[in-house]
Amino acid sequence: MRFGSAPTGEAVDRHVLSNGRIRIGILTLGAIIQSVELADGTDVVLGLPTVADYFRRSRYFGALVGRYGNRIAGGRFTLDGSTYQLPRNNNRHSLHGGEIGFDRRIWQAEGGDERAVRLTYVSKDGEEGYPGTLTTSVTYTLTEHDELRIGYHAVTDAPTVLNLTNHSYFNLAGSGDVRGxxxxxxxxxxxxxxEGKIPLPGAPTPVAGTPYDFTRPAAVGARLEGRYDHCYVLRPGGAMRVEEPVSGRVMEVTTTEPGVQFYTGHMLDGVATPYGSHAGLCLETQHFPDSPNRPDFPSTVLRPGEEHISTTTYRFTA
Known part of the structure; x- marks a missing residue:
C-alpha cells in the first residue's frame, strides 16, 4: 500500500508481513523496518509516521544502511592502488554510506506476500564516492517460529567495499527507555x-573484567550509565539475547556476520527526533568499522564474480 512520496516525487510503499501473531511493516524507502507488532499489539521497534519524518527526523530508524555501515576513517580508503574519497558526514569521517546512503534511497519491491518481501537497489558507480555499480537485495521473511529473517545479497561490476546492516532500534517494553x-x-x-569512534590500532581487546563484558546477562544501565556504541567480535554463530524483565519479552539474534555494533540510543535527544535518550537499542550485525583501512580486520572487499551473502535472524518470544 502507498505510504507517501519522497521529496523527489517517488512513491514510497509499505508492505506488511504477518504470520497470524506478528505483523511487520516494511517500507520501500531505505528498506526500513517501520514496525514490529507482537501478538499483544506491542510495537517493539522505533518507527516514524510519515515519509517526511524519515527525511527530517530519522536517526537511521529501521533502515538498511550502506554501502558501508558504520565509519570509515577520514572518509578515505585505497583499493587496488586507487584512493577513493567519500563524504565526511560524521565529523571527519564517513558514516553509514555518506550524505545520501541506502537509507534514503527508494528500493524496488518484488514478490511481496504475507510472509516475505524482497527489495532491490542499484547503486551506480561513483555514488557517494564508491567505485563499481552495486546491486543489493534484501529479503525480509517472517517465519512460523516468530523469526524475522533478513537475507542480504550483493554483486558488483568492479571492485568495491561493502558493509550492510539493519539499524533498527528495539524496545521490548514498547515505550520508556531500555536501560532495564x-x-x-x-x-x-x-x-x-x-573520540571519533574509529577503532584504535592493535588487536581487539578482551571484554573480561571490563564494563563491556556481556558474555553473562547484564542490564544496559548497570554500567557506564548505559552508554554503549561499540563493535563486538562475535563468537562463531553470533548469538545475542535481549530480555525485558517486566513483560518477559525476549529477542534472540543470530548472524553470519563477524561483529555487531551495540548502540544504546543514548544520543537520541527527544528534540531532533520524537524519541528521547535510551528509547531503543541497536544490535547492528556487520563487519568491523574502518575495515577498508585495516588489513588486520576481516575483508569487506567485494569483486566482480563474487556474491555477498549474509543472514541475520531476530526471534521474538514472551
Whole structure:
C-alpha cells in the first residue's frame, strides 16, 4: 500500500508481513523496518509516521544502511592502488554510506506476500564516492517460529567495499527507555575506539573484567550509565539475547556476520527526533568499522564474480 512520496516525487510503499501473531511493516524507502507488532499489539521497534519524518527526523530508524555501515576513517580508503574519497558526514569521517546512503534511497519491491518481501537497489558507480555499480537485495521473511529473517545479497561490476546492516532500534517494553533491558552478547572481545569512534590500532581487546563484558546477562544501565556504541567480535554463530524483565519479552539474534555494533540510543535527544535518550537499542550485525583501512580486520572487499551473502535472524518470544 502507498505510504507517501519522497521529496523527489517517488512513491514510497509499505508492505506488511504477518504470520497470524506478528505483523511487520516494511517500507520501500531505505528498506526500513517501520514496525514490529507482537501478538499483544506491542510495537517493539522505533518507527516514524510519515515519509517526511524519515527525511527530517530519522536517526537511521529501521533502515538498511550502506554501502558501508558504520565509519570509515577520514572518509578515505585505497583499493587496488586507487584512493577513493567519500563524504565526511560524521565529523571527519564517513558514516553509514555518506550524505545520501541506502537509507534514503527508494528500493524496488518484488514478490511481496504475507510472509516475505524482497527489495532491490542499484547503486551506480561513483555514488557517494564508491567505485563499481552495486546491486543489493534484501529479503525480509517472517517465519512460523516468530523469526524475522533478513537475507542480504550483493554483486558488483568492479571492485568495491561493502558493509550492510539493519539499524533498527528495539524496545521490548514498547515505550520508556531500555536501560532495564538485560543483554547477552556472545563476544569475548570488542574494539576500543577513539573520540571519533574509529577503532584504535592493535588487536581487539578482551571484554573480561571490563564494563563491556556481556558474555553473562547484564542490564544496559548497570554500567557506564548505559552508554554503549561499540563493535563486538562475535563468537562463531553470533548469538545475542535481549530480555525485558517486566513483560518477559525476549529477542534472540543470530548472524553470519563477524561483529555487531551495540548502540544504546543514548544520543537520541527527544528534540531532533520524537524519541528521547535510551528509547531503543541497536544490535547492528556487520563487519568491523574502518575495515577498508585495516588489513588486520576481516575483508569487506567485494569483486566482480563474487556474491555477498549474509543472514541475520531476530526471534521474538514472551
Amino acid at each position: 533491558h538485560v543483554v547477552t552478547i556472545e563476544a569475548d572481545h570488542y574494539l576500543p575506539v577513539d
